[in-house]
Amino acid sequence: MHETDLHLEPNEASDLCLVFGPDVLDRHGWDRAFVTVLDEATAEDALALLVHTAGAPLDDEWSAMRVFADAGVHAGKTEDAEACASRDGYVYVVGSQFGKKAGPLAAKRSWIARVSEQSLADAVDTGGRATLEVVRLRFTLHRAINDALADVELLPMGELERQAYVDATIAIGEQKAKRWAGTVLPTDRPVNIEAAEFRADGRLLLGLRYPVTADGHPILVELENVEELFDDPNAVPRCGNVWVLGDVGSVEAPAGFRGLDTHGGDRFDAVIGDLDASGKSATVLEDHPEGANAASEHVRFELPDDSAGGVVSAKVVHHFGDIRRVEGVAVDHEGHAHYVIDEEGHVALRTLVFD
Numbered sequence: 001m002h003e004t005d006l007h008l009e010p011n012e013a014s015d016l017c018l019v020f021g022p023d024v025l026d027r028h029g030w031d032r033a034f035v036t037v038l039d040e041a042t043a044e045d046a047l048a049l050l051v052h053t054a055g056a057p058l059d060d061e062w063s064a065m066r067v068f069a070d071a072g073v074h075a076g077k078t079e080d081a082e083a084c085a086s087r088d089g090y091v092y093v094v095g096s097q098f099g100k101k102a103g104p105l106a107a108k109r110s111w112i113a114r115v116s117e118q119s120l121a122d123a124v125d126t127g128g129r130a131t132l133e134v135v136r137l138r139f140t141l142h143r144a145i146n147d148a149l150a151d152v153e154l155l156p157m158g159e160l161e162r163q164a165y166v167d168a169t170i171a172i173g174e175q176k177a178k179r180w181a182g183t184v185l186p187t188d189r190p191v192n193i194e195a196a197e198f199r200a201d202g203r204l205l206l207g208l209r210y211p212v213t214a215d216g217h218p219i220l221v222e223l224e225n226v227e228e229l230f231d232d233p234n235a236v237p238r239c240g241n242v243w244v245l246g247d248v249g250s251v252e253a254p255a256g257f258r259g260l261d262t263h264g265g266d267r268f269d270a271v272i273g274d275l276d277a278s279g280k281s282a283t284v285l286e287d288h289p290e291g292a293n294a295a296s297e298h299v300r301f302e303l304p305d306d307s308a309g310g311v312v313s314a315k316v317v318h319h320f321g322d323i324r325r326v327e328g329v330a331v332d333h334e335g336h337a338h339y340v341i342d343e344e345g346h347v348a349l350r351t352l353v354f355d
Contacts, residue, residue, distance in 0.1 A: 006064040006340075006347045008048055012040045013340045013347040015195060015259050016328035017086045019049075024121045029054050032332050035091050035120070036340050036347075037081035043093060043113045044071040044132050046081035049124065050340075050349055058336065058351050067123050069115055069132035078134060080109040083196035083260070085204065090114045092226065094206065097142050098192040101282040103164030104172060105190055107180060110137040112229060135229045138180040141237045145206070145221050146188045148239040153214040155254060157189060158287020165190035165283065195260035195328075197268060199303065202226070203240070205268070207257025210275050210284055210291075216254030217244045218272050222309075241309035245301060248272055248314050253293035259328035259339075266303040269317070271296060271329045271339065295319065296326040298337060298352075318352055 006013070013036045020033045031054040037046045045068055053061035071078070082096040093113045099105040113134040123130040157166075166188055173181035195207025204223040212218055220243040228235045249255030249272065259271035275291030276282035285291050301314040317337070320326055325342040332338065337352040 003341075003348050003350045004059070004062040006050060006062070006349055008038065008064050008066070008347045012038055012342060013048065014039050014082045014327045015084045016050075016261070016330035016338060016340050017084045017091060018330050018332065019086055019091060019117050020121065024117070025054070028124070031055070034330055034338065035084050035086070036328060037084050037093055039080050039082055039096070041079070041081070042071070042076055043078040043081055043095070043111065043134055044069040044075055044129075046093065047091075047115065047120070047130070049120070058353055062349060064347075065124070067120055067130055069123070069130040071113070071132045071134050074111075074134035074136060077136065078108055078111045078113070079106070082192075082194045083207070085196045085198055085260075086117070087198045087202070089117050091117060091120065092196065092204070094193055094196050096193055097137075097139075097145075098190060098210075099165055099169075101276065101280055103190075103283055104168035105139070105142070105165050105184065107136075107138055107178070110139050110141060111135060112137065112141070112226070114230065133230055137237065139183040140180075141223070141239075142188070142191050143183050144223075144237040144239040145191050145208075146185070148221050148242055149189065149211070149219070152219070152242055152244075154189060154211045155214055155216065155288065158284075160283050161190065161287050192256070195257040195270065197260040197262050200265050200305070205243075205260060207260045207270065209256035209258065212249060212254045212256050212275065213244055214251075216249040216251050217246055218248055218255050218257050218270075219244055220257070241307075243303060243309055244311045245270075245272070245299065245314045246311035248297075248299055249294060252290055253295075254288070254291055255294035258296065258326060261330045263331060266305055267300070268302070269298060269300050269329050269331055269337065270314070271298055271326050273297070273324060273326060277325070295321070296324055298326075298329055298339070
């Protein structure tokens, strides 16, 4: 396992996805390139590239660069990028849909965006800004996910969680006559998305850090109409299949998703871990202190292509021991696993080399 300090500011990186084909890589002298997102920034300021010099050992010659974007009329109106995934020449970025650790839910965190890989490459070449398409969801994805989870037995909602995230959000919507008022319902659960990846058919898997099942297992929800959200300004998210990793997490140490990647088809790698960071007055942990117990692990699983959701099994690939803030995973063309890790004062990229 090799580690490289990425020297990124702000020091809050999430998720990883592979980008660029041979032409772009060769032109810049790289053999690998990943996108990560910085969650303490607006969507247009959240993109960073992690690149490796061609021919260099995997424990050396990594560098990171910010790639700023133009979000048009949506500039300054988003925050908390948490997940990214690439497909058909685009990188998609998803906001957490959540709120600060003390609540309430934040409409600024309810969004999805995309940027073309060509625009990213052009921004690197020219020093200009990439073009970012942003869809502000105003809790409609929160609504769709909650509807999809209606038949799933979830970890019981705590009273502080209800007051801080659900009741407080509803009150703000009503008092300020927000456009989204009525979208969040009293029976809803706050949703924290921290991972995303595409299935073979184009549906977007959303990995939830919270909520989890009543037995502490992590949950995936499929977003069915990603392209429609960008093509039709009146479209609303539709969520369908719900998947559960049935042998990951437990009642004593519930585990949620932190990162997600695909080998192609419907084979996936994931990082799972605790429900929120301990020692930061997180409301979720006030209600569920056991939510801080799960260690970070890299797991691998496959989804059947002819099933409407359900429980699947996962295999542990790597256990991170005392390292808790593992925020993303991507497996490169040689099968080596790369992880982005938030550590005290810096962001690191770790590489697990498989013989």
